[in-house]
Structures are given as C-alpha cells and as structure tokens.
Amino acid sequence: MVDEQQPSVRQEISGEFNATSVFGNPSVHYHQAPVSSEPPEHVWMIPYRRNPHFTGREHILQQLHSSFLTDRAAVLTQGQAISGLGGVGKTQIVVEYAYQHRDDYRFVLWINAASPSTLTADFLSIAHHLQLPQRVEQEEAQVVAAVRHWLATHDGWLLIVDNADDLPLVWPLLPTGSTGHVLLTTRNQHVGKMQGFWIDALPLSEGITFLLRRAGLLTRSMALEQVPFEDRVKAEELVRLMGSFPLALDQAGAYIEETSCGLARYLALYQHRQFTLLQRRGGIAGEHPDSVTTTWFLSFEKIDHTRPEAREMLHLCAFLAPDAIPEEILAKGAAVLEPTLANVLSDPLIFDDVMVLLQAYSLVLRDGQRHTLRMHRLVQEVLRESMDPAMQRVWAERVIRAVEAACPPVEHRFWSVWEQIVEQALVCERWVRAYHLHLPEAAHLLQQTGWYLAERARYSEAEPLLTSALTISEQIRGKEHLHTAASLYYLAGLYRNQGKYEQAEPLYERALTIREQELGSQHLDTATSLNNLGLIYRDQGMYEQAEPLLQQALAIREQQLGPQHLDTAITLGSLAGLYRNQGQHAQAESLYKRSLAIREQQLGPQHPDTAISLYYLAELYRDQGKYEQAESLHLRALAIREQQLGLQHPRTATSLTNLARLYQDQGKYEQAEAFMRRALAIYEQRLGEQHPYTMEVRKNYNVLLQTMKRA
Template sequence: MTTYSNAINVFLSYAHEDEPLRDELMKHLSSLERQGLISTWFDRKVVPGTDWARTIDERLNRASIILLLVSSDFLASDYCYQVEMKRALARNQAGQARVIPVILRPADWKGALFSHLQVLPTDAKAITTWSNRDEAFVDVVTGIRRAIEDLSLLPASSARATLPSIWNIPYPRNPFFMGRDEVLIQLHAQLQGGQAMALSPSPTAISGLGGIGKTQIATEYAYRYHQDYVAVLWARAESQDALISSYIAIAKLLNLPEGDADEQEITIEAVKMWLQNHQKWLLILDNVDELDVLPPFLPTVPGGHILLTTRAWDMQRLATRLEVETLPDEQGAALFLRRAGLLAPDADLLQVPLTDQQLAVSITYTLGGLPLALDQAGAYLEATGISLSEYQEIYQTHRQTLLHDRRSRISDHPEAVATTWSLSFRRVQEKNYAAADLLRLCAYFAPDAIAEEILTLGASVLGPVLAPLASDALLRNQAIEVLRTYSLVRRDPRERTLSVHRLVQAVLQDELEEEEQRIWAERAMLAINAAFPDAKHRTWPQCERLLRQAITGTQIIQQYQIATWKASRLLYKVASYLQDRARYREAEPLYQRALGILEPSLGTGHPDVGYPLHNLANIYLEQGKYAEAEPLYQRALHIWEQSLGAEHPDVGYPPHNLAELYREQGKYAEAEPLYQRALHIWEQSLGAEHPQVASSLNGLAELYRKQGKYAEAEPLYQRALGILEQSLGAEHPDVGYPLHNLAELYREQGKYAEAEPLYQRALSILEQSLGAEHPDVAFPFNGLAELYREQGKYTEAEPLYQRALSILEQSLGLEHPRTRTVRDNYALLLQNMDPNTQQSR
C-alpha cells in the first residue's frame, strides 16, 4: 500500500439536512484517511467560541479538493450555494483546488454553476437512488481516489505542471504568501476580461503603500496562473534606465536580433512589436512609481496582459487600478507566526495557544498589518529565538532599530520598512515641501479618520509652511495629491478624512530630532483643540467625529508634558463631551489633568480653576460618590463668588448641584434654599425663560415630589417643561427630564392614564438623543415598569425592569444607588407575582 507524508485537505460543503448522508460518506472516506491520503473537514468541526465564518473560509481556502454534496437542500441554501460554492468554483478556475460535485439526492441541478464539472457517482446517478447505497459510496470514493492521483499534489515526480519556456521572474515562489486569494482572483478576472470580450485588456496596476506586498502578489500571480501564458516576462520599472536595461534583457530572452542593436530605441521598439504581434504573454512591470516614464515602453495594441506594481494612486488613464489593503489582524498574525517558524505553513492560527494568538494579533495591530513589517518581525524572531512577549517589549524601546532591520535572504524586497519609505519621503519633499510638512503633522494624529477640518480650523497653529494650505483648497489638494502619489495617505472624499498607516507615522517620528518631534506633536494638539467644539447637544455629532483625534491630543499633552492653557482647554472640552455621553471613567482623569495644569499656572483662586472642579464634582455626583463631590462644589462656589461676584450666572451652578446632591441623600432641608438661590440668580441674570431657570424649577419640583408635596411640584414641572420646549425644541434631551418627573408625580398619585404617555414620550426623546445605553434612559424604563407593576401588569413590567437594570449595571455599576433602587423595585415585582408565574421562571 502506498502512503504519502502530506495528506490532501478535503473540504465538504453540504446542507445540514444531509448530515446523515455526509456521515455515511465519511465512513467510506475513512480508508483514504487511514492511508494518509486525505484529511477531511466540515463545519461541524468548528471549535466553539471561534469565528465560524472566518474558520470556514480559511479551511475552504486551504483545501485541495472540495466536495459539493448536492441535493435540493444544498441548492436552496444561500450559504452553500452563494458563498461556499462560488468560492470553491473560483479556486477551481484558478487551478488552486479540484471541485467535485457529489449528487446525494435527486435534484434539478442542470444549469447550476457547477454543471460543467464532472460529477460523482457514475452517470450522475444520485446516491439515494442506487439499489445498493454502499456501492454508490464506493463509486464516489473511487472517483475521489482518481482525482487524488490526477493532481500534482502527491509525489513531486508526478507533477505535470511546468513553467513556460519564456520565463524571467527573478524571485522564487514565497512559501509564506497568504491572505491575498481574493486579490489574485480579482486580478485574474480583470486581466482575462479583455480576452472574454475579444479585446486587448488594458494594463492592470496593483497599487498600494510600499511594503504592502505588491511585488509578492505579482510574483504569486505569475506562478499561480502560468498555465495561461506561453511567456511570462518581468521588467524593473523604478526608472527609465531600469526599464531600458530590462527591455534589452527581454529582447535577448526572446532571441530578437535587435537585442544587440547599438541604439537602445531600436531594441525597445523590437520588444514592443513582439508584444503587439504575439498573444498569451504576461509582462510584469515592477515598481512603476513615476508613471510618466512608462508610455514609451508600452505597445500600442498589446496581444497579452500587462501588470504593473506601483505606489501611485492616479493611474493617469494608463491602467486600471487594483488597490491592495493591509492584512486583517488574524491573517497578519498567521503570516507573522509562520515566518517566525512558530506555525506550520499549512496550519491556521487556531492551532497555536490562545496566549500566542493574542500576542501575535497585538503585534500585527502594532505593525499595522503590513506584510513587509510582519515578515521583518518574523525573521527577527526566527533568528534570535526570543518569545513573542519579549519582541513586544523590545519593539517599544527599540522601534527605530527594528524597523531598519532586514533579514531576508531573498532579493524580492531587500529593503527594510524604514528604508522603503525614506526614499518616498525624500521625493515628496523635493516635489512639494508643504506636502512633506503635512505628512509630518499627520504623523501625530490618530492614523485613521483625520478630519480635514482639523487642518482648516487649526490654520493659525500649523506653522508658516502649512498655514496657507488651510485657507487655500487648491494648495491643500496639491499637497495631498503628492502624498497620494506614493500611497502615503488615503483620502475619503465622502467623509472628508485622511488616513496614514501607523508605521508610516512611526518612521516619520523616528526620523525627526527630539525638539522637532515636540514641535510637530504640539502643533497637532493645538490644531485638534482649535477644531474640537465645546460640548453641547447640537455639537455632539462633531465632537464624536473628532473624538478619536481629540483623545490622541490628550495623549500628546501627557507624553510631552505640555502645560499650557490651550492644553488644559482641550482636556476640559474632551472630558465635558465624555461626561455628557456618560463615559465618566474616561472623563475623570482628564478633568484632574486639566486642574493639574491650571492650578500651578493661574493660581488656586482663578475662576478658570472652578470649571474642571465643578464638573469633576458632577461626575462624582452621577456615580453616587457624594462625599467626594460635596467639597468640590463648595470650593468651586467659593472661587466663583470671590472672583465673579455673587450674582454671576455661573455662581448658580454649584448651589443647584449641591441641592441635587442633598436631595439624593434625603437632606431636603439643606437642599431647598440652595435650589431657591440658584433659581434667583438665573432668573435675575439670564431671564425667566432661560433653560437654566427650567433646570432649577425641575430640581425644586423634584424636591417637593420627594416630600409628597404634589400640589407645589406639578406647576413647577409644567413651567419647566414649557420653557424647555420653547427654547430648546420638543425633542431636546433636556425636555425628557421634566416629562419623566411629571409622569412620576402622576404615577405616585395613581393617575396612570396621565402618566403612561409621558413616560413613553420621555423614553423616546432620551433614547433618540442620548443613545439607548445612556444611564438616564433607565429612568423612564423603570418608571413604566413601576406603573405596570402597580396595576398588576407583571408581564409588561418585567422586561422593562430588566432593561433598566442592564443599562445601569453596565454604565454605573452594580452598587450605584440608582442600580440598587431598580433592583429593589424588580425584587418587589417578583414578590408580587403569583406562584405559578414564579414557578414558570
């Protein structure tokens, strides 16, 4: 019996209704498995807790034989037919796998996408129609064995595929190549499309950032689809001289008499004529970054396929661009581990320990999924034998050295990441100095979604070279165009954002002197501060759009110890927005850092110190930390009374919020005069119809409601509601609070018909304006639940309590007073429910 060391991966695609037939087939395939000929896989082998779709896709991409177990259920399954089968047929067409349809049950499969393939069993007779089903399965296994023997996948001596006789690809096939099957299939379809239309296809360009793997993709394409061509030619195209040299070599490879001509133009024209007069050839022009040198070397009407690799974005009508993206984290991690020798070439990421998976994904994220950087890092690990965690630690302290380290023995990409980009940086600076400065500035933003308004609104802080770009769209576009020429930035015209690869940022930062680094980092922070608005409900969308950049600005402040008023201003604005969105844990340290800047520079009694103090107290109040909040309110009140005067409108905030704090603790006597003082200040300074007056009226009404003084509370709620609806609009979130509180008042009086629509309206407003997970949304959920519980509508009440609890537990924690209140209310519901209902739960 012949055995083979490398079993062929067999993937089974089937409808779950056919699992019994699949199991029978597996029994008959066991003989091939015991001989080591095949290794089978199907979706029931997906490990629990893993991404099933990604796992299926990886297994299907690794399979050399794909069995389509055909039945009416298979044909009706969207996933089997539209996803798995289409992917399988694409791999079959590309010569990467053999697809074998196996007809399990009778079905009308004539005209199906696989109908051109030879099917099993013999004569396409469905297995279930055989009088002896075992004979049918034996017939199928025999056919599969023939397919195994026919494939050039077992002993090397049986390989039938040979490369074209005219072949000058300078690199061997990369054993670590992975994650680009979709690109290769798209590339093949794009190049072959012209032949299908009886037209010469236009050149196709693989475009992307240096190190993204363009040359590797072109090389793999040549090896994978060599059977489509009688000649595969390679030319270096980074310069005119390189192209001339390559065309002379091609002329000699083609045995053209003009190959030895004294005039280079004659040789080039001879090669172009050969390309025009012959068919079924592939010409790869590698590294065509300066597109203007290319036209004299292209045939007028090519008889074959031309494939470019380039960093350029605009193809200037020379070619159809196919952009290459970085690798997803999981694929990048697998490539990294394979290159490091920690994962077998045919194994997937799930076969390494979970801790190694997580570390590899983290390193991949740090390296931005860039294949060259991952290859570099993997080679370093292989050479040094260090662990993944050790590499991560070394990278943090020696990033610049590691990004310059290249350990490849193959010349497909001899330069390290840093070297690859340094040349591009120099070319950018030669073409447009402002573009180079723009790139340096972008090195200090978050890499993705850099909103272009940061540049325009931050013009005054960007320095003399960049400032003109902010006010002149033409100059700005010219600079961005130069950067896109080398794929150093990407632009999203719809979102009006730029993005830069995180390693481009790292290399740019490392090339700057320490003082230059600080200058550009501070400019980035100042530009973000200029663009980030004060946090108000109407500015929330813009705050959210700029939030990632704003957080990066706060990190710059910390890293470079920037202690200016504008730095404190950015910290305060970001903290205020995060507080509005109930992200209290993130907001708190930003307020504290703002205080740490303002107090030493302005003095502890300066009015600006009062704002982060007061808002920090608000955060503690929202979190139920009353002991921490009270002294901060009192200190802010003292600062503002002394510096602004007792009747300044800002002086109204600490008394109002102190009153809220006392009311929450049941200290009603202490709370009332503070509410009255705030109300007086705001009525006198802002006018009787100002929203802040409504806020004070609502608080005072709440105080009365808590004491059962419903007659005093109701008109205050109604007046507050009227002010807010008139001044802010009926859908503003502030309108939701008096609505909810008025509903509470009616519920407590047993006026359920009046209360319910108010709860419903408050819930709608708060959900729409604050978001479904904001803790304040729990108020109307709990109120409605209480309403239904008091009416004995337990079925309606229970999911509302659960929703309120879920929101509060996630946002405020299990022990927050609000959470405990709702939990107690829910417990009361369970006590009220009849035994049968409790039994059913």
Template sequence: MDRSGNTRRNNRLRQARIARSWRQRDLAEQLGTTELTVKRWERGYQQPSTYFQVKLCTLFGKSAEELGLVEDTSAPIVEKNIQDMEQATSPAQSQMLWTVPYLRNSHFTGRDDLLEQLARHLSREKPGDATTPRRALLSQPQAIKGLGGIGKTQIAVEYAYRSREHGDHTHILWINAASEEVIITSFQTLAQLLPDFADKDEKNQHELIAAIKRWLERCQESWLLIFDNADDLALVQPYIPQQGQGSILLTTRATAVGWLANSVEVEQMGLMEGTQFLLHRAQRLQASEEEYNEATNVVIALDGFPLALDQAGAYIEETGCSFNDYLQLYEHHRITLLARRGKQAANYPHSVATTWSLSFQTIEQANPAAADLLRLCAFLAPDHIPEELLKEGAPHWPLILQEAVCDLFAFHQMLEELLKFSLIKRLVEEHMLSIHRLVQAVQRERMDPEEQQHWATRAISAVNTVFPPDPKNEEATWSRCQRYLEQVQGCDLLIQQYGLSFSEAADVLHRAGNYLCEHALYALAEPLYQRALCIWEQQLGPQHPQIGSGLTSLGHLYSRQGKYTKAEAFDLRALHIWEQQLGPHHPKVAHALNNLANTYKEQGKYAKAESCYLRALHIWEQALGSEHLQVSDALNGLANVYLELGKYAEAEPLYLRAIHIWEQQQRPEAMGVTYPLTGLGALYGEQGKYLEAEPLFQRVRHILEQQFGPQHPQVAYPLHNLAELYIELGDYAEAAAFNLRALDIWEQQLGPQHPMVSYALNNLAILCVKRGQYAEAEAHYLRALHIREQVLGSEHPQVANTLNGLANLYCEQGKYEQAESCYQRSLSILEQQALSSHPEAAKVMHDFARFQEVQRKTEEARIWYERAFTIREVLLGSHHPKTKETRTCLIALPKTTSPQ
C-alpha cells in the same frame, strides 16, 4: 580532463547563489530547470545555454563575466552533447518564458481575497479551450497600489507563482519599472529570450521595444506582463501592449491609477493574518498561547505593516529573543529597528525607514508645504483627519503651510504630492485624510525632540480651536464633537508623551470630557477631566476659579456613576473656591450649589438638597433673570425633592414653570426639557393620573432617542418610568418589555453595580411575583438590595423600598419571620431619615398592616392601616386609588369585641 577554468568561473555563480542564501534547488526553481543542471554548472561539467545565461544575469543583476558564464571553447565535445541532451529532455520548460527575478517567498501568508481578485481579473482561457472565444483586445491593466513596503511586489510574485502552477499563462514576464532606464534594460533582456524573435539585435531602443510589443500582441499563447514599481504611470503607459492574448499587472505607490488600470489597494494585515505571518517569519510556528498573544501585541504595535513585521520576524529569528523582548525594544529603539533589515532579505532588501526616506526627500524638494503637512499629520490621530481642521487650524501652522491650506489649488497640489507615494489616503466622501501609524513614527523620529514638541503643541492648539466650546448643553454641536473626538484623544496622548501643560491643552480635554460624560462614556471622560484639572492646577494654582470648573465636572461625573461620596467632596471643594474667589452671589456659586444639591438628593439627604436648591434658585434669578435656562435646573431639582417628600402640591407648579422656561427659550423638543417632563410624569403617576403621565414619558423617550440613540442610559429612564406605569395599569407584558430593555441598557452602559440597575431589578421582581415566580423574584430583590446597600449605604430610603418588596414576597410565601424582619428594618430606615410621613412610608405601613392581618393580628393591622390612610389622604387626596385601597382594607377589618 582539465576543468580548472570552468570550475573557477562557475565558483562565481555558486558564491552569488550563496550570497542570496539560496539552495541549488531554489535557483533551479527560479530558472525553470533542474537541481542537477545547477550542480553541473557550478561543478564546471556544463555551461549554461544563452537562454539560461540571460536569465541568470537578470536574476542576480550581474554581468555574464561576473557570474563566470563566458563560454569556454576548450570544453570537450561531450559537454556540448550533455547540454543538448539536457535541453532536449525538457522542451516544455524551454518554451515557457519565466523572467520573475525573485524566489517564491516561503513566508508569504494570507492575502487570499486579494489574490483571488487578481486571478478573476487576469486569468485568461488556456490555449485550446474552445468554450470561450479568444479575446483580441487586452482587458484593462490591473494595478496593485499602496504604500511602499505594504507588500505589493510580494503579492505580485506570489500571484506569478500561483499562475504558473495553475497554467493560467504560458509566459510570465517581469519588467522593473522603477525608471525609464531600467524599463529599457528589462525589455532588452527580454528580447534575448523571446523565441523566433527576429529583431533581438536591433540597436535602436525604440524600434526594439516596438518590435517586442508587436511580438506580444501577435503571440498566440497566453502571457502575463508584470510592471513592478510602476510609480510613474505616465512613464509606463507607452510600454504597454494594446492587444493580444495577455494580461498586464502593475505594482505602484500611486493613488490615481483609474485612467490606466483597475486597481486593488493593499492595506495593512489584519490581526490574525499578521500574527500568523510574524510567527511564520520568526520560525515560531509551534508557539504557545502566551507566545501567540505576545506576537499579536507586536502586530498591533507595528499596525500590521508587512515589511515591518518581516523585519521584526527576521530580528527575532536572528537574535533568538522573545516577542515580548522585541516589543520592549521597539518602544525605546523604534527608528533603529525600523531601519534594520534582516540578513536574509533577498526579495526586498530595504527596511521600512529606507523605503520611505527617498519619498520624503522627493516631497521636500518638490513641495515644501506638502512636507510640512506630512509632519503635521504625524502628530494627529491617524485614521480620520478632518480636512477642515487643516484649514481652520491655519493660524497655528508654519507660514508656508498656512498659505497652502488656505488656497484651494495649493491645497490640492499638496495632497497630490503625498498621494503619489500613497503616504496619505484621502477619504473623499468624509472629507478626511488618513496616514499609516508607521509613517507617523518614522516622520517623528526624523525630528529632534524640540521640533517634535513644537509640532505637538501646534496640533493640540488647532484641535482646541475647532472643538465646540460647550458640547454639554448644545445638542447641535454633537456631530462636530464626534468628528473631532479621535483628534482630542490623540492630543491627550501627545500631552502625556511630551509632558505638555498649557491652557489650550486643558481646555480641549475638559470640553471633550463634557461631551463624553453627556453621552455616558464615563470611563473615557474621567481621565480627560483629571488631566485638565491637573494642568489648570499646575498653571493657575489650586484656588483659581478655573479649578472650580474642573471640580464640578468631576463631581457631576461621579454622581452619574452613583459614586456619591466622591461627588460630594468635589462639589464642596468647587463651592468653597468659587465662594472665596468670586463671592457668595456669583452664578458659578449657584452652579456648584445645584450640583451639590443633586448629589444630596441622590443620597436621600433631602433637607440639605432643598436648602442648596433654594439658594441656587435665588442666585440665578437675581443674576440671570427668572426666565433663564439655569433657573429651570434649580426649579426641577427642587421639585424632585418635594416629589420625594410627598409634597405634590408644591412640586407640580415648579415642574410646570421649568417646562415653560424651556419651551420659551428653546425648541419644545430640546433635551433639557426632558428633566421636568420626567418629574411631572412621575408626579402624576404617584397621584394615580396614569393617562396624564404616559404621554409625558413617551415624549421624553422620543426626545432622548432622537438625541442619543436607543442605547443611551438617559433613554432607559423613560423606559423604566413606563414600565412602572404599566405595572400599575396591570399591563404586565408591556411593563416587562420596557423594564428588560431599561435593565439591559443600564447594565451594559453603566455596569451591573450602578444604582439605576437596582430600580429595574425591583420592577423585575414585582413582575415575577405577579407571575408566581417567587424564586426568581427573591433573587432580583436580593441583588437590588445588595447594590443599594453597597453603593447608597444601608440607611438609604431606596434600601427601605427594596426591603419592603422583599418582605411582601416572604409574606406571600408564608415566611412570616423573615417578612417581619424586613418590614421592621424598612420602617426604621424611613423613621431615621425623617420620612415617617412620606408616601413611601405609607406604602410600607399599608403592606405591614396587611401582613398583620394575614396573621390575624387585627388590632395591630388596624393601627398600621390608619397611619397609612392618614398619610395618603393628606398627601394624595381622598380620591387617590391608593388612599381608597387603604380605606377599603381598613373597613374590611373585622370589629373586635370587648373581652368578657
């Protein structure tokens, strides 16, 4: 038997299959037949029927001649019988229409929620199901929308296969909707497949399509009609049946689909989902934990974009490289890798770069301003681009974009053009745009380095224009700062990437640093401050007055973090520059002096702090007037020093004057007024005026929570003050609640080694002692002592305070030797710091006297009680509770008798 002709022609079919890297089983699954049948076709034992010839041509996109499918009339009659027998053995398969032109993607991963949503909307009752009445009218079509390469077609393919497995639809039909020509071609092919279709030879295209739609509308079996790449929905709409037992699914890059279809938007893959997909695609399913983490890093770099992950997986599989190798290659050869498609890319042969290139070209021709907007968005932080930035930053754009953003109609036309291809998203309620990071990357790579630098400079200059000028002192601007913070951080990356150093770049970094510092985001603020200072030094020289601003900001930042040595160095340098460049009486000199005084006070250097505050106060009063807000800063700082020194009579009028200035110049609930309010409350607490102190602390708490929210470090200060107040009042439950909240805020926001944490630990230890929890109290005291010694130094007055608490605990436990050592060290520190007449010294003396009394050393106790009483009577007055306490103890001491 001579089968040479058949064999030669069917070798073409075999070659077409191998070119797609398909097995015979894969081809059989696509066609709805058996692997044995495919083997017969390729070996020339059997010719495909007309039904399968049409499906093969559609699947491979080739003619019957190109696939060797032209009928051979010389084939013996037995072959015809075999063909008839094969068809007869699978009547269900021959009745079911299946024209999906893609193999099932064996690497498909995730998207379960989206597929379930499609199933709920598209699945219809199965034939013969009497529980649900048949619907004559179609439900609204369902659209899968999103950026090119995001996985829309793959999701549609996977849904089609799952639908066939579950028997949701009898017929599943695929229409390529990329253009009207291919839509018509797909319908013509479909005409040859429909059973009992009398009009398959109709030559008039419109009549043929109308007849196919009628067939679908009258078909009593459930069907699913998929329009793939339906980017022009107006073009597709006339081809959609209006009724029948079917469902319509569209895949489209268009954003505005509501007039035609319900829609689900496909986003990039999540981290876990993307990692699983990449491992699957790269054939690394047995990955170690290290490989898994490296794969996750690749997913992050590619922002979870499915097509890019598929390309990466193909590259890793084909080259055998590691995930880490790919990541390094991507950093240096981004556009090359995004343009490279793997060898086994039959379902989606285009790369990321190729997928978008035609869209970019179309936009460039249709609306050049929209193309410029896309270029600009490539240099902005991608997730939240405020629309007003585009308008307010207009002076920095090219002329064509300037004109478009300033005209509302033209602005919407630009966005419409970009939304057609889902290249951007519009966040309507927030008045923002977003763009995928890979779209940004491809856009940038299409520019030469000089053009990239131009756009980066424009973006930075515009963000500098819109970012508030003084976010540190104006709470009203904070919401706007927050809105643009991502853009400033994006600018910071551009400055580093392109080595940019111009004044606007430094300005916007410094102002954002002020906002972040005010909100205790110190780790984010520090690098912005540092880069701003570096730019200014490069542009202006190390002694320019502007350098002082960068130095004082860093000094303030370090002081808030408890890094007082570093803060002092920056403050001193700023003071020197401003004194030399601006003169000793300039207001900026006062600013540097005030910052330096704050640092000295925190270090316990009260004499130096007092001197700097007094000088700053004098300069500001002379230059700005006695009622200026900055005058209140010096007044408050000076009052704090006097409070620490126990000079209560001198501190109180300074606090009251500072509060008056704030209330006269600003609203009474302004954040600045909280500083003197806190100081005045602390003063009243020291004087035993607890009922006067409490409302001040509560007012401060209310203001700060309103301004910053409940978890800001500033809020912890009034909480801590209230805790101390309630300890004095004996309300330990309330004190514990406030103290624990303050401790949690400081630990979380400032870190476990910040000096403020030690204050909360001290209070916690006191409360534990009150409850008899001595082991816990000792642990808290020791941790507080360690923090203060490490951060403040071993001779700081606050170290003396903790040592005294620890000594009291040891005394309570009868550990007298350890207690005496702590008392003696505490008194020595206070004496060295010239604080022997300070209220804190009086407290230590009182406690040490009680220690001596417990050991029956009456005369030693009397000496220390008398010293404590003298200090307290002078500083607190004879009616202060603490003065009375010491007097009572002194009176209660037994009188000594002269020796016989």
C-alpha cells in the same frame, strides 16, 4: 507578503536557472538569451523565487484572474494595477500570481520601473529574450518601440511592471490595444483608466499566520492550533502592535527565526525598542528587502525634495489618531499652526495638491465622501521616531492647539462633530502626559472632551481627562482661578451623574466659593454653582440647605436672563424636584410645566433636555397615581432618548426603569419585567455590576420576579 527589491540568488529564465549572482538591479544582470533568428516558444523573466511564506490575499489573486478572464475588453486596453503603501506586499502578490498562472502564458515578462534606467534596461532585456531583430540597435527608443509593437501584435503574454510609482513615465511605454495582460504595481492610489486594486494591511488572522510561518513556528502542513497557545497569544499581540503590516511582520519573523529569541522576547524588545527593530533586516544577503524605515525614508525624501510643506503635513498627521483624521479639524486648526502648514490647510487648492503628492506614495489615504484622512500607525511611528525629542514635543504641542481650536461647545447639536473629534482629543491626552504639556489649550481640550464623554455616559474615559484638566489648571493658573472653578464644576458634574454625591459635593463647594469671591454673588456663573450645589444637597435629602441655594439661583437667572431662558428652565426643574421630594405636588407641577414649556419652545419637542422635563413631570404624576398622564409622558421621554442618546445610554435605562415601576404600580407585571430587564442590562454594561444604580435596579428586579413568583 512584502515588496521585495532584490531578486533571488537563482533566477528561472526561459525554463532554466541562471546561477550567476544577481544582487542589485535585476535588469542589468538578466541572463541574455543566445542570438538566434528563431523566436522562443516560452519566456520566463520573473526575478524572484516563489515566497514559501506567502499567506492570504486569495481574494485579490482571484479578482485579478477573474478580471483578466471576464472583463477582457478593459484589461486588454488598460491593464490592472496593484496599489498600496511601500512594504504592504504588492510585489509578492504579482509574483505569486505569476507562479500560480504560469501555465496560462507562453511569455511572462518583467519590468522594474523604479527609475528611467531600470525601465529602459528591462525593455532591452525583453527584446533579447524575445529575440527581436531590433535588439542590436544602438538607439534605445527603437528597441522600446519594437517591444511595444511585438506586445501589440502577439498574445499569450503577461507583462508585469513593478514599482511603477512614476506613472507619467510609464504610461507612454505600455502597449495599447494589445491581446496580452498588463499587471502593474505602484504606490500611487490613482491609476487612471487601469483597473485598480488597493492593497491594505493583512487581516488579523492572516497576519498571525504569516508571522508564525515567517518565524519558522508554523509550517504549511500544520494547523494553527498546533502552535503553543502562548505563542499564538504573543503573535496576536505583536500583529496588533504592528497594525498587521506585512513588511514589519516579515522583519519580525526573520529576526525571531535567525536569533531564536522567541516571540515573547521579541515582543518585549519591540515594546521598548520599536524604531530600532523597524530598521533591522535579516542577515542573509539578498533574501530580504529593505527595512520598513528604509522603504519609507526614500518616500519621505522624495516628498521633501518635491514639496517640503507636504512633509509638514505628514508630521502633523503622525501625531493624530490614524484611522479617521477629519479634514475639518485640520482646516479649523490651521490658524494656530506655523505659517507654511497653515497656508496648506487654509487653501483648498494647495491642500488638494499636497494630497495628490502624499497619495502618490500611499502614505496618506483620503476618503472624499467622509472627508477624512488615514495613515498607517507604523508610518506614524517611523515619522515620530525620526524626530529628536525636542521636535516631537513641538509637533505634539501643535497638534494639541489645532485640535483644541477645532472643538465646538459640548451641546447636543454638535455631537456629530464631537464624534469625529473625540478620538483625536484622546490622542492629544496621550501627548499631554508623555511630554508634560501643561498648556491652557491642553486643560481646555481635556475638560471639553471629558465633559462630552460624560454626556455620552462614557464615564470611565471621562474621569482621567477631567481630573487632568483640573490638575493642569491648578498648576498653571492657581487653585483660586476662575478656570480652575470651571474644571471643578465639570468634574463634580461627572460624579453627580454617577450618583457619587460625596465626591461631587466638595468640588461644587470649592467652585462656588471661587466664583462668589471672583465674580460676586449675582453673577450668572455663580448662579450655576448655586444651582448645582443645591442639587447635590437635594439629592442627599438636605432640603433646608438646598432650597435657599436654588431660590437664589432662580432669582439671578430670571432677573438677568429672563423668565423664558433655558438656564432659567434648568433651575425651575431643580427647584420643582425639591418640592416634589417634600410632597409639595402643586408647587412642583407648576414649576415642571414652566420648565417643559420653555424647553419645548427653545429646543423643540425632540431634544434630550426636553426629555428631562417630560421625565420628571411624569414621575410627579406617578407619585400622585395619575398613571395615564405619567405613562404618556414617560413614553415620549423614552422615545426621545432612544433616538437621540441611543438604546444603551444610562438615561435611556432610567426611562425604562421608571416605566417599569409605573407598570408595576398598576399590576402590569409582564410589561414591567420587560422594561426593567432592559434597564438592568444597560446599567450592568455601561456603569458596572457594583454601581449604585445597577444594584438598586437589580434589587427591584428581583423583588418584581418574586412578586411574579418567578424568582
């Protein structure tokens, strides 16, 4: 399953084996057919033995064969191309195709197009095997022309052109309008008018099978289930770590087979010595291709020689999440990068030129519709490990600054942007920890990402980021700094969203103290802290402590922002909730309606914050037995949350829970049971079995079932 660069010790040519050693360039050492005026009936020039470990790729082999048979007009004039990253198994696929279909052709011809010299040498070799009269010509161009003419005027042949990475060199030499089949392998993703087949890493199941076969632990006569369970588990873990990349799996299997170290030991070694093992090949001469690192270093060197700034792009991508790197992040982060790379990222034409080069070696894949890039995780590993620790730190810091510069505010209208950024930000958190990069940009990036995750109810992912942001801010700015107050505020908000009031309260208190001291009692940020600390007191039933804080926050916001501002609406809702809890329904209703009107006007009727106002006003009506009004508002809020937040968001579950209670109050038990069952499932999945919200809903659900006599 790998791109082999060396032929086997024994070559089968014209139906006979050549025992001559053929290490090195297979073109130079082909067995020369005897001089004869009679053309041969059959020629077989495949320089590799059939791979006994070949696994999977059936769909590619079937597509190749089907295309040669059914799309005859296209393949006769253009041929077919197998494209992919070096080491992904392109050569092995075409070799396997040749062996599977050798009876379909009288002439199976091979050209190694790795360089002009190998290309020319193999044309000469073909001329000798076909016994062409021009084979004795001194002018190579005449021999090449003779081979092309023969291909154009004969049928029953398959021409495999391997390693055709320099397509402009190869195109003029391929036959046109012929009646045979051309099959080409290249690292270049763009193959012109040829029919292209992109080859990616193996599917997980095929990767596991291939590794076990290569390691000698699974024969073709065995079922996978016959391999010990522990070996299958370790194989799967190793395949996942290697991104199911064929050449890496081949190296691992060869090492395990030769050393008899076993999968468990190799896995332990790989987890600590990954780069070293990726450099190793098997010890049996001629049986194994170059290592992963050697294969890719050759591409890196060619890129560096052709366009040095392209190598910089590779380094940048090596420190980002591999599967979907948004081009928008790169463009927005360009300003904080060093000048050479900033020039590439800020100029679309230069960026496109660099992408053409990187795609020519399949080191980066570009999705033009989604505007994202992709790089295999092993390519990233090799690139990173080829740097010394100081340079790794430099690039990690650059990536953190670039991603931070691309982050928008954590607002609902930017959620689609955050969905693209969040995986990159999570990778940056890894570099913050690995290289102890306590930077202002790192603190801000972790804080914003953590809050976005909290808003999407991904609480377990959010907490370590918000905690790290607070720690970094305290270290680089001090415990009394305003940025530290912001970090305290967001971490407290995470705890409040989960009902962890005791953990949230001291953080809110610290943030308020800092803001009052640094900004004064009338500042808007102070009002924010007053509002949120008041909410914590309110939610814990500490009404006498909560009311003056909320009244003060409302006064500041109305005075400085105006009565129609969204922040004013927030505090109106907070104070309304306090009055509702105290049974002061008229005061609560007036404030809830004011808050709802502001949000509908400023945000629109379908915004998640509008749903918050709808929800709380509905609950107030339920408290008063105004069921029809309550139901209408709750259903509106639920529809907004399902659409905007998703069917599995905890706030969606909250709407479901309170609708269930509304129906339960009216004796509509079947409707209540359906809504509460949905809510419980969401809470169990998103918050956990032991979360207070989950436990409360489960208790209420059991009471409902007892009422329905179903418990």
